[in-house]
Amino acid sequence: MALHFSDDEFADRLARLTAAMKEEKLDALLLFAQESMYWLTGYDTFGYCFFQTLVVKADGSMVLLTRSADLRQARHTSNIERIEIWVDRVNADPTMDLKTLLSEMDLLGCRIGVEYDTHGMTGRTARLLDSQLSSFGKLVDASMLVGRLRLIKSPAEIAHVERAAALADDALDAAIPLIGPGAGEAAILAAMQGAIFAGGGDYPANEFIIGSGADALLCRYKAGRRSLDAEDQLTLEWAGVSAHYHAAMMRTVVIGPPTNRHRELYSACRETIQAVEKVLRPGNTFGTVFDVHARIMDDRGLARHRLNACGYSLGARFSPSWMEQQMFHLGNPQEILPDMSLFVHMIIMDSDTGTAMSLGQTYLTTESAPRPLSRYGLDFIEI
Template sequence: MSLAFSREEYATRLQTLTARMAEERRDAMLLFAQESMYWLTGYDTFGFCFFQSMIVTRDGRIVLLTRSADLRQAQLTSTVDDIRVWEDRDGASPVLQLRDLLFELGLNGNRIGVEYDTHGMTGRIAIDIATLLADFALLEDASSLVAVLRSVKTPAEIAYVRRAAALTDAAYEAALPLIGPGAREGDILAAMQGAVFAGGGDYPGNEFIIGSGPEALLCRYQSGRRTLDASDQLTLEWAGVYRRYHVAAMRTVVVGEPTARHIALYEAARAALAAVEQCLVPGRSFGEVFDAHAREIDARDEGAHRLNACGYSLGARFAPSWMDWPMAYRANPARIVPDMVVFVHMILADSDSGAAMSLGQTYLTREGPAECLSKLPLDLPVKAG
């Protein structure tokens, strides 16, 4: 299997990381986020559900400590040459092996940044690190260091993002003809995911969201499929994925005649999306993006039906979520800069009337106005009953 990017690309990323480590006076980093490992070296696996850690020293050395099942995975997908294996056995302590490895690298007594805020760091691992490494080195939470670097995409990454965007549109275009009275959610879902796979794409970081009837108000995946009625509503949230890079979109499709509530909620969502687009420019904050969304929706007296966040960054992500840093919520000071990939969603769920309406798409930030990565129309999608 070839690397996702050129070795020169990975070398540049390593230089960027070690320069930031030097600025922050960190002697080493312990990476636990699979996204960080993938971004830095190409290492691609789902084995991060077990203990593994990638050590990066300020002078650019990289050592991966992982399980035997992931040894060849790392050899084939990454630039890492120094791969160590911790042994699966009763009472095994991979953190003790990590401590021995850090000692071998001369890092005792040094300042070491640790990625705590990630799915690859369980509470058990955190406890063991606090117990076994606290007197070995000065450990500091550096969970956001690589996440901040990953949020700005390189030209090579943007090329993959554009390929993911094409798969996003293809998935919706495959599903739309199937939607109507008597349609089965399973067939719609199969068409969407099948279009991504057929186009050379990957599994998404989380399941596609599909819900009709009362479940159209949900913004999470749930198990169980239903068949669409003559008058119905179907909420879809999905992502085209290429080389782990995600481009998400969201729509609520009305089956039959739209109700007055559907139309009112759609108009609020469309106005909010237009306001958000004006904020997706360098220098504005993610908090301002949220405020623009909330202002338009609240002005139409629909504030009770919106969420407390309206989007987030996207990139190369792993299960259980494709959401990335930073998120658009109230007062988030994180700034928009060029070459971010940002998904914004206007989600309205009126439990009183039972009407749902969602509208979302992904943008690439630039020096001027943001570029929408999807070619899908923003009109209210209606399928005849």
């Protein structure tokens, strides 16, 4: 088996999960999120784009139901002992196989949690599952159960987060010498991703974001490349990745003389992120972080140009997104606790003047002040 964590680490995670299940009075849990399966067992695949589920009983026993293509993958990358295969065929309904399996596991009439809110659960799968199991037992939406446990990182996880952060810095090291008039976005992007691979890192759970000129106001990846002008702006959002653990960064780099608006927006970003650092600690909530962000931005007249979230929890994630469930947005009651890895970003998109500015990095929370994981500071980057 190729596992990234020790047997004791996995045993502790299973114990935490079964304890949480008992608190929720769950007899079993159907995991559909690949992150949950990876965290609990080490199972590593992209086969979650098809139907598969890991059944976890309250006594700690587990069975994976998956396709034949992932049988050896599961054996090689996880500690799962029992693996059942559903057969690909015309009009296949693997929820029928699941129902049979649950019956064999003596779960008829039991209270069963389901991870509905995940990319590993399509709408079709949810409808088939509900149809098959609605009369079999009591189905409960348990989408957040494992996610809440994964918020707190163990020392072994923190080691991967720190390695990911170093790789993110390496990517920026590789990019900066290439940025300038006439530089191609393709070369910059290749250098950044190449630095992470060369350092032993992994693919990110979503594409790196790169955009210059008008595209610098975007915070999503899009196809197409351009070369930088003598006076330009370049927005980059990327993540170092180690064993699927992510540490994200974000910067808008100005090529040529910065405009007054660039300076003004950078000042707002820096003031806000430094204010957030003062509340990114136990005793506050994710909603508190957003409130600080919104207040400062709005006081500066930037309400129309900011976003409705300013970051999120990071961890081991799979495509199509490296964002975890818990985000810094209005009213989020999730408490900030020590040993969380949290990405804070300030993104301003001034469409009126065509000016972009962003500033973001990953922090590890402690008992007091958060620890930034990047060796880069928050300084303005101009070429």
